[in-house]
Amino acid sequence: MAGGWLLDGQQLLMDAIMTVPYIAAMIVDKQGYVVFVNRTYLKMLKRTEKETLGKHVSEITPNSRTLEVLKTGKAIIGYYWPINGYEGVASSIPLFKKGELVGCLAYSIFLDVWDGKTLMENLVNELNVYKKEITSLYASKYTFDAIIGESQALQKVKKLACQVANHPDTTVLITGESGTGKELLAHSIHSASSRARFPFVKVNCAAIPDNLLEAELFGYGEGAYTGAKKGGKPGKFEVANGGTVFLDEVGDMSLAMQGKLLRVLQEKEMERLGDNKPIRVNVRVIAATNRNLEEMVEQGRFREDLYYRLNVVRIHMPALRHRSGDIPLLVKYLLCKLNKKLKTSVMGVSAPAMERIMKYSWPGNVRELENVLERALILAEMSGSKTITPEYLVLMNDRANASAVSFGKGLKALTEEFERQVIARVLEETDYNKMEAAIRLDIDVSSLYRKIKRYGLGIGKGAGV
Ligand SMILES: Nc1ncnc2c1ncn2[C@@H]1O[C@H](COP(=O)(O)OP(=O)(O)OP(=O)(O)O)[C@@H](O)[C@H]1O
Ligand SMILES: [Mg+2]
Incomplete structure (x- = not known):
C-alpha cells in the first residue's frame, strides 16, 4: 500500500518536473548523455525531445558544468549559465545508486525570462538609484577652481596639490590654522585625481568618542556585540573603497586609535570589529590638523611612526593674514556667494571698511571672514545700505x-x-x-x-x- 502511494507520488513529481514552466531540468547518464529533459529546457534549447535525448551534454549546452560534476561527484550550485541569449543560474547535482555515481541532474531557474526578468530589471534600477545617491552623498563637492586666491603662497599650495592629485595612492597631510581651507583642499585633490568617481568620505576624528571612532573607521561584524545589525556595518574605509578617506583633526586621535590607524596604513588591510576576515583597503588617505604634530610627537602625544606615515606629502595652508593680497578677491567672491544664499543685494565694501578688513588679523581665517561678511551683509541690508561700511563689521575685539x-x-x-x-x-x-x-x-x-x-x-x- 505504502509502495503504491509512493509510486503515485513519484509519478506526480515526474509530471510536475516535466511540465513546470519555471524550472528547466535535465538528467544525463554517467557518460553525459541526456536521458531526460523537460519541456521548459527544450523551449530554452529550441529543440524537440527527439533532437535532444541521447545527445551528449557538451553538444546540447557547452556552458553547463555537468561534466565537471560527473568527474568529481560533487554538486555545483548556482553557477552562471548562459544559453541561447538567455542568462540563467544553474545547478548540477550528482545522482547516486547504491553509492555509485550513475548520472547528474542539471536544473536552472531563469532570471532572464518570465517574471524573473522584470524582477531583475527592477532590482537593477533600484540599485542604480542607490548607487547614484551614495555617489552624490559621498561625492567631493569642490575642485581647485573653488579655492579663491592668487597670492604666491596659495599658488604654491595649488600647484603642489595638483601634482599630488596625480599620485592617487600618496598619503597627504594638510596643516594650517582653523578656517584656512584644509577641507576644501582635500576635496579638490580628490576631485582632480583618478579616484574622483569613487567616494570621498570624511571622518572627524575629534568629534567622535574613541570607542565609537573604531567602529566608524573599520565597521563591525554581525556578531560584534548584542544588537549588532544583521550583516554588520561597513566602516568608512570600506565605504570609501576606491576613493579617498579624509581624516579631519587627525591630531585629536587617541594614542590607541593612532596605533590601529597605523596598522591599516602599513598593511593596507583591516578587519571589522568582532570579525577576523581581512578586508583589503584601497583608498587614499588625506589627513588634516590645525595642531602642531611635531610638537605632539616630541611630547609623546602623537606616534612618531604614524606621523611619518602621514607626512609623505605635506601641504600647509597659509593663514589669511599672511596672504592679505587675497582678501579683496575673497571678499568679492564671498559677497556674491552670500548674496545668493541670503537673497540680499549688497554690492560692495566701502574703502574704509576694506581697509579695516585688510588690517584685521583674521584668527579664524576664511571661515571668519565669511561669517563677518554674512553678518555685515544682513546689517547693511536691514539699514537699506547697498554697501558694507565699517560700522557693519563686527570683528573679534x-x-x-x-x-x-x-x-x-x-x-x-x-x-x-x-x-x-x-x-x-x-x-x-x-x-x-x-x-x-x-x-x-x-x-x-x-x-x-x-x-x-x-x-x-x-x-x-x-x-x-
Ligand atoms: N581659498 C578659499 N576660497 C574660497 N573659500 C574658502 C577658501 N578657504 C576656505 N574657504 C571657505 O572657508 C570655510 C572654511 O574652510 P575649511 O572648512 O576647508 O577650513 P579648515 O581648514 O578645514 O578649517 P578647520 O580647521 O576649522 O576645520 C569653508 O566654507 C570654505 O569653503
Ligand atoms: Mg576642517
Whole structure:
C-alpha cells in the first residue's frame, strides 16, 4: 500500500518536473548523455525531445558544468549559465545508486525570462538609484577652481596639490590654522585625481568618542556585540573603497586609535570589529590638523611612526593674514556667494571698511571672514545700505567689547578695554612705529610704552583691531 502511494507520488513529481514552466531540468547518464529533459529546457534549447535525448551534454549546452560534476561527484550550485541569449543560474547535482555515481541532474531557474526578468530589471534600477545617491552623498563637492586666491603662497599650495592629485595612492597631510581651507583642499585633490568617481568620505576624528571612532573607521561584524545589525556595518574605509578617506583633526586621535590607524596604513588591510576576515583597503588617505604634530610627537602625544606615515606629502595652508593680497578677491567672491544664499543685494565694501578688513588679523581665517561678511551683509541690508561700511563689521575685539558690557563690567574696565583696542588698532595701522602711534594718539611715547606693557600689546601678542 505504502509502495503504491509512493509510486503515485513519484509519478506526480515526474509530471510536475516535466511540465513546470519555471524550472528547466535535465538528467544525463554517467557518460553525459541526456536521458531526460523537460519541456521548459527544450523551449530554452529550441529543440524537440527527439533532437535532444541521447545527445551528449557538451553538444546540447557547452556552458553547463555537468561534466565537471560527473568527474568529481560533487554538486555545483548556482553557477552562471548562459544559453541561447538567455542568462540563467544553474545547478548540477550528482545522482547516486547504491553509492555509485550513475548520472547528474542539471536544473536552472531563469532570471532572464518570465517574471524573473522584470524582477531583475527592477532590482537593477533600484540599485542604480542607490548607487547614484551614495555617489552624490559621498561625492567631493569642490575642485581647485573653488579655492579663491592668487597670492604666491596659495599658488604654491595649488600647484603642489595638483601634482599630488596625480599620485592617487600618496598619503597627504594638510596643516594650517582653523578656517584656512584644509577641507576644501582635500576635496579638490580628490576631485582632480583618478579616484574622483569613487567616494570621498570624511571622518572627524575629534568629534567622535574613541570607542565609537573604531567602529566608524573599520565597521563591525554581525556578531560584534548584542544588537549588532544583521550583516554588520561597513566602516568608512570600506565605504570609501576606491576613493579617498579624509581624516579631519587627525591630531585629536587617541594614542590607541593612532596605533590601529597605523596598522591599516602599513598593511593596507583591516578587519571589522568582532570579525577576523581581512578586508583589503584601497583608498587614499588625506589627513588634516590645525595642531602642531611635531610638537605632539616630541611630547609623546602623537606616534612618531604614524606621523611619518602621514607626512609623505605635506601641504600647509597659509593663514589669511599672511596672504592679505587675497582678501579683496575673497571678499568679492564671498559677497556674491552670500548674496545668493541670503537673497540680499549688497554690492560692495566701502574703502574704509576694506581697509579695516585688510588690517584685521583674521584668527579664524576664511571661515571668519565669511561669517563677518554674512553678518555685515544682513546689517547693511536691514539699514537699506547697498554697501558694507565699517560700522557693519563686527570683528573679534568688538565682540569682546560687547560681551564685556553684557557681563556687567564697571565703567573703568570698559574704558580700559576701549583704550586697549584703540591703541592696538593704531599700532597695527602704524606698523608698530611707536613714535607715529604716539603722535596719532596724541600722548607721550613714554606713556604709550607704559600702556603697551600694561595691555600686553607687544608685537605678535595678538594685537588685533
Ligand atoms: N581659498 C578659499 N576660497 C574660497 N573659500 C574658502 C577658501 N578657504 C576656505 N574657504 C571657505 O572657508 C570655510 C572654511 O574652510 P575649511 O572648512 O576647508 O577650513 P579648515 O581648514 O578645514 O578649517 P578647520 O580647521 O576649522 O576645520 C569653508 O566654507 C570654505 O569653503
Ligand atoms: Mg576642517
